[in-house]
Structures are given as structure tokens and as C-alpha cells.
Amino acid sequence: MTNRHAPFDQIATPKVMCLSCPARQSFLCSGLDDHQLQHLAARASRFELMRGKNLILEGDPSDNVYNIISGDVAVSRVSADGRRQILGFLSKGDFVGLTLSENYSFSAEALSDAKLCRFDRRSLDELVERFPEMDRQLRRMGAAAMDAMLDLVFALGRKTAQERVASFLIGLSHKQGNCDDPALHVYLAMTRSDIADYLGLTIETVSRILSRLKSSQVIRIKAVNRIEILDLDQLQSLADADLS
Amino acid sequence: MTNRHAPFDQIATPKVMCLSCPARQSFLCSGLDDHQLQHLAARASRFELMRGKNLILEGDPSDNVYNIISGDVAVSRVSADGRRQILGFLSKGDFVGLTLSENYSFSAEALSDAKLCRFDRRSLDELVERFPEMDRQLRRMGAAAMDAMLDLVFALGRKTAQERVASFLIGLSHKQGNCDDPALHVYLAMTRSDIADYLGLTIETVSRILSRLKSSQVIRIKAVNRIEILDLDQLQSLADADLS
DNA sequence: CGTGGATTTGAGGACCTTCAAAAGCGGTGG
DNA sequence: CCACCGCTTTTGAAGGTCCTCAAATCCACG
Incomplete structure (x- = not known):
């Protein structure tokens, strides 16, 4: 009862407690101290996603970034005639939806029932502004994603x-x-x-x-x-x- | 004569003048003002690379970042048995060698005689520290590279x-x-x-x-x-x- | 004009796909 | 509990796309 329709009362929202989050060790969070995590928690909201449901649809405005608490997610791109290319599989601790463009250029779908943490992109940006260390983490995550892509490109092209x-x-x-x-x-x-x-x-x-x-x-x-x-x-x- | 062995006299070094650089419009430089460009120029050194020569060898320590002034460069990965996958073609204004890992995970080769601008990664990092705007540019460039990779993955996997x-x-x-x-x-x-x-x-x-x-x-x-x-x-x- | 490398073209073959059907697996209801 | 149903997975046979091998042609360069 208390946490419904009470978006401004973060303390009373037991759903978001980064300190005890299973994804506490994720790339983004692992570099932050408790103080920073509290700021993070203030902007996050947890939710669940049923297997098969889409988290992100290609073309949607890229307003949110998600962190996977549990479950598995597939990021993919689909062509007009239905051909699908999965770009990657993500699981606990991974982030989904990090992009700089206005719209997502990929879709994301839950492969199993999943628990997620939603961040508003705008407030994440503010947070990055405030805590430069988060920026390093974001860069690191981007680099890891790129490495995975390079491996995939080699596999698809030459294996x-x-x-x-x-x-x-x-x-x-x-x-x-x-x-x-x-x-x-x-x-x-x-x-x-x-x-x-x-x-x-x-x-x-x-x-x-x-x-x-x-x-x-x-x-x-x-x-x-x-x-x-x-x-x-x-x-x-x-x-x-x-x-x- | 004046500019040989005079690395600290930037004004007298005609080789590096970002203000008049043909790659002035490149991602990195386009967001900077003249003042920032002077700092950039102080850390850059121009050089040429003959067609067929390697700019980067996979596995080398990633000490440098290069900006292409003119010419074309191929970024690639090669397997033990000689299979090669080209990851991308780069040309004027593009950056080569941006990575967060200690060693390059790809090679880069000049496809034509090329003019390049070398940045020490350490001092580029300092510069980023100092001018947050550069960071935005670097992120943007990374995102563009990622988009290109996603397109390539789809092509290789499903076209x-x-x-x-x-x-x-x-x-x-x-x-x-x-x-x-x-x-x-x-x-x-x-x-x-x-x-x-x-x-x-x-x-x-x-x-x-x-x-x-x-x-x-x-x-x-x-x-x-x-x-x-x-x-x-x-x-x-x-x-x-x-x-x- | 001759030479060496890149490109084009051809013939045959391999690998992966397509089409098809059987088998396995999980869930539902009798 | 088991039979049934739908879906996923496995297995088989045939076919197509792309590769391999080979040779001819083109082109730049000395």
C-alpha cells in the first residue's frame, strides 16, 4: 500500500535498495561507494518482465536504461522480411539500452522471467555529470560490449x-x-x-x-x-x- | 631547422596545426574551440604511412590513438590459420586505436599512402579530464563505431x-x-x-x-x-x- | 612490350539451408 | 496417472548458395 503511488518517497520503496542489490557487483555499481549508490537508488525503479515480453522495441525513443537483476535478455535486430539477428545475450548485472542516439537501434526481449531495474536516461546523465567515476564505468561497459561485437563479427564472417x-x-x-x-x-x-x-x-x-x-x-x-x-x-x- | 629537436616550442612546429587540419571537422575536433585545439596540437605529432604498412598490430600495447588526416585504413582481425576479418574501413577524420584495454585487440593497415596524427593515450586521457566536452565526442565516436558494428553483424549473420x-x-x-x-x-x-x-x-x-x-x-x-x-x-x- | 599481381570467369564440390517428418518434452484435462 | 496436445528439438534427404580450384584476362609498372 505504502509504495503504490508514492514515487517521491524513495525510502519507503523497498523495491530499490542498491546496497543489497543482487547486481551490486555489476560494472556500473561496482565502482561506486555507498553514498553514490543511494543517489542511484533514488532514480531507479524495479520491475519484472515476463518471458517473451519485449523490454525495448527497435525505433522507440531511448528514454530508459535497464540493469538486469536476474533473468536473461536477448538483444536483436529484425529485418522487414522477418530475418532476425541476435546481437547478444545479457544476464545479471548487464545493462540494456545504453545508446547515445535518440532512438533504440535494437530490440530487447526477456528469454526468461526477469527482474530489472529501470533508470531514466536523463537522470542517469545527471548522475554521470556528478560522479565522474560512473563515466569510467559506462565507458568500460561500452568497451566490453564492443569487444563482444568484434568477436561476433569474426565468428559470423570467418568461422x-x-x-x-x-x-x-x-x-x-x-x-x-x-x-x-x-x-x-x-x-x-x-x-x-x-x-x-x-x-x-x-x-x-x-x-x-x-x-x-x-x-x-x-x-x-x-x-x-x-x-x-x-x-x-x-x-x-x-x-x-x-x-x- | 628551428622545428627539429624543439618539441616544446609548439608555435614553431608547423607539422601540427589543428586549426588548419584537414580533419578539423572530425568528430573529436569539431566540438572544440581554438584554445582547446592548441592543447590538442601540443600533444599530437603528424606522420605518414605507406600503403600496406601496419599502423597497429593486434596485441601491441595500446599506447597511441591516431586520427586520419588523409588516406584509408582497414581495421582487421586475423586468426592463427590466416583467416582475416576486416572490422571496418576508416578514412579522413576517423580515429583509430581507441580502446580501453591495455592491448589492441585488432590490427590496422594503410590501404593507401596515408597521413596520420598520433596522440599519446596518456596525454589524451589528461586532456579528456580537462575538457569534458572531449569526452562527449569520444563517446559519440564510440557509439558511431558500435552502430557500424551492429550493421555489420546483421549483414554477416543474415544477409x-x-x-x-x-x-x-x-x-x-x-x-x-x-x-x-x-x-x-x-x-x-x-x-x-x-x-x-x-x-x-x-x-x-x-x-x-x-x-x-x-x-x-x-x-x-x-x-x-x-x-x-x-x-x-x-x-x-x-x-x-x-x-x- | 613483357612481367607480376589483381580481377574476372568457369566448372565442380562442400557446407549449410530448406523441406519434411519423427521424436522429445511440458503442460492440461479427463 | 496417463493420454493428449502443442511446441521444440532432432534427424533425414534433397537442393542451393557460396567456396575451391583453375585458367584467362586485365592492368599497372618497369
Whole structure:
């Protein structure tokens, strides 16, 4: 009762408490002290998004920036005739919607039920003005996003289907593990169709290659969305074509 | 004589005069006033790079940032087995080498004899500290680079060879023309091999598609590196698959 | 005018897609 | 609890786009 229609009473809004936020370690927040986080909290509002719902629609005015508290989000671009290219998969701690143009040039959709934190872009800008450290963090995040894009460009332009799928699994393994300790049990928040649209392939090709990796004992498909990596070295060498 | 070994005498160094720089309108410089430009000039050094020479090698420490005064540069990534993916073509006014990581994650090569302006990254950072406006410009440039990457990702992942080549020509046409007035005579600073490595194709495919566009009267190949667009609308529709 | 590299063109083949159908999986209701 | 339904995934067969290999042509340059 107290927090409905009480947008100005931030203290009474238990929904937004950055100090105890699960995404506290995210790029943006990790560089801030408690004082700054309070300012951040004052401008944020939490909400949930059901699986399959759009967070952002290509072309919409870019008024908000979102931080993912939990769940998975796919960022994509779709052509007039329906071809879809997924630009990236985001999860806990990642930001969605950071752009400098007036309108979003991509869509974003929840792959699972997700909890999010909404920031007004204007007030985020003010905050950046006030705390230059946030700017560094934003730049760092932008740079990380760019690195991911460069990897994707190389994969799409110059890797075979098998190399793309292997790279993709390696990537998941690193994201879900810790530094230098890749996870061997990876969870696929996305469908085969999402993977295909990310890797520039078809559902069938993705499925066939996963089957092939399975029969060569490189992976084990424990469930449709849970894969165990049995031979990481082998998977890595199948993924390569990477670094020079 | 006066300007050799006189690095502290900026006025006497005719090599670096941002006020009259051909790249004066570049993203970075266009937002600065004369005073700021003088500071910029104090930290910049001009030099030339022969065609085919590398400006940046993947893995090198990212100590410098370059602004292109004239000429064309290709940014690329190469895998262990020699596969190359060109990430972008840059020309007058563009910056090369902007990254936040300690080492470059890409190479850069001159496609033609080029004139460049070198900035020490450290002193550029100081400058940014001092003139927040420069930061905006840097962000803007980063965002533009990201937009280009997103377009490339879509092309590589979801466009046919013909669509990629058509998009590429349209892109050149816009870069070489003015706003809303695409150039109909485009100059190709890059070889077929470069185009292929940019579009994720082979030389032969690029050549075949250009020939096909020629015989369908969409373009005219005036020279191996000069193409005239005869039917822009047709080319545009061949390129599409674009916006939703 | 000859030479070497880039480009174009051709023929055949590989990889991935398309089309099609079977199998697996989760949820709902009888 | 199980049968049924819809959807996703897997698997198979055929086909197309693009690649590979090869040779001819073009072009710049000495």
C-alpha cells in the first residue's frame, strides 16, 4: 500500500535498495561507494518482465536504461522480411539500452522471467555529470560490449558452423564460470532458434552440430537446456580460428 | 631547422596545426574551440604511412590513438590459420586505436599512402579530464563505431552475398556523399580481397556479384576501383533486408 | 612490350539451408 | 496417472548458395 503511488518517497520503496542489490557487483555499481549508490537508488525503479515480453522495441525513443537483476535478455535486430539477428545475450548485472542516439537501434526481449531495474536516461546523465567515476564505468561497459561485437563479427564472417557453436559454448562456459575457471555445466537460457539467430545459422544446423559434438564425446546434453562439457580442450580447439 | 629537436616550442612546429587540419571537422575536433585545439596540437605529432604498412598490430600495447588526416585504413582481425576479418574501413577524420584495454585487440593497415596524427593515450586521457566536452565526442565516436558494428553483424549473420555487396556499395555511397545526397560515383580504396574479408565472402564471389550488378545495369565499373551507381533505388532494394 | 599481381570467369564440390517428418518434452484435462 | 496436445528439438534427404580450384584476362609498372 505504502509504495503504490508514492514515487517521491524513495525510502519507503523497498523495491530499490542498491546496497543489497543482487547486481551490486555489476560494472556500473561496482565502482561506486555507498553514498553514490543511494543517489542511484533514488532514480531507479524495479520491475519484472515476463518471458517473451519485449523490454525495448527497435525505433522507440531511448528514454530508459535497464540493469538486469536476474533473468536473461536477448538483444536483436529484425529485418522487414522477418530475418532476425541476435546481437547478444545479457544476464545479471548487464545493462540494456545504453545508446547515445535518440532512438533504440535494437530490440530487447526477456528469454526468461526477469527482474530489472529501470533508470531514466536523463537522470542517469545527471548522475554521470556528478560522479565522474560512473563515466569510467559506462565507458568500460561500452568497451566490453564492443569487444563482444568484434568477436561476433569474426565468428559470423570467418568461422564455420561448428566453430561458431563451439565458440558459443566456450563463451557460455566462461560467463557462467569464474575467471580462469570456466563452468563445465552450462545452462542455456535461450532456445535453439535464439542460438541460430545469434550465430547466423539455422535451428537445424545448430541442433545437428550439438548432436555431432555429443557423439564425439565432447559434450553431453543432459537436458535440452543443460549441457555438460566433457572435453574442454577439444571444444576449445574446435572453437579456435581465434587469436592470431 | 628551428622545428627539429624543439618539441616544446609548439608555435614553431608547423607539422601540427589543428586549426588548419584537414580533419578539423572530425568528430573529436569539431566540438572544440581554438584554445582547446592548441592543447590538442601540443600533444599530437603528424606522420605518414605507406600503403600496406601496419599502423597497429593486434596485441601491441595500446599506447597511441591516431586520427586520419588523409588516406584509408582497414581495421582487421586475423586468426592463427590466416583467416582475416576486416572490422571496418576508416578514412579522413576517423580515429583509430581507441580502446580501453591495455592491448589492441585488432590490427590496422594503410590501404593507401596515408597521413596520420598520433596522440599519446596518456596525454589524451589528461586532456579528456580537462575538457569534458572531449569526452562527449569520444563517446559519440564510440557509439558511431558500435552502430557500424551492429550493421555489420546483421549483414554477416543474415544477409546473402548479393545483399552484402549492395549494402556495402550503398554504405560507400553515403560516406562519400553528403547527408541525404549519396555519391553516385564511388571510389574503392580497398581491393576485392579487402571487400571479401569485410563481407565474409571470397574474392571470387565479390567479383561475380559486381559483374552481375553490372550486367543488370545497376552499376557501371568505370575502373577496377571506381564504380558508378546507375540505379540507386534498385541497389537499395537489393541491399535491403535492412530496417524492420 | 613483357612481367607480376589483381580481377574476372568457369566448372565442380562442400557446407549449410530448406523441406519434411519423427521424436522429445511440458503442460492440461479427463 | 496417463493420454493428449502443442511446441521444440532432432534427424533425414534433397537442393542451393557460396567456396575451391583453375585458367584467362586485365592492368599497372618497369
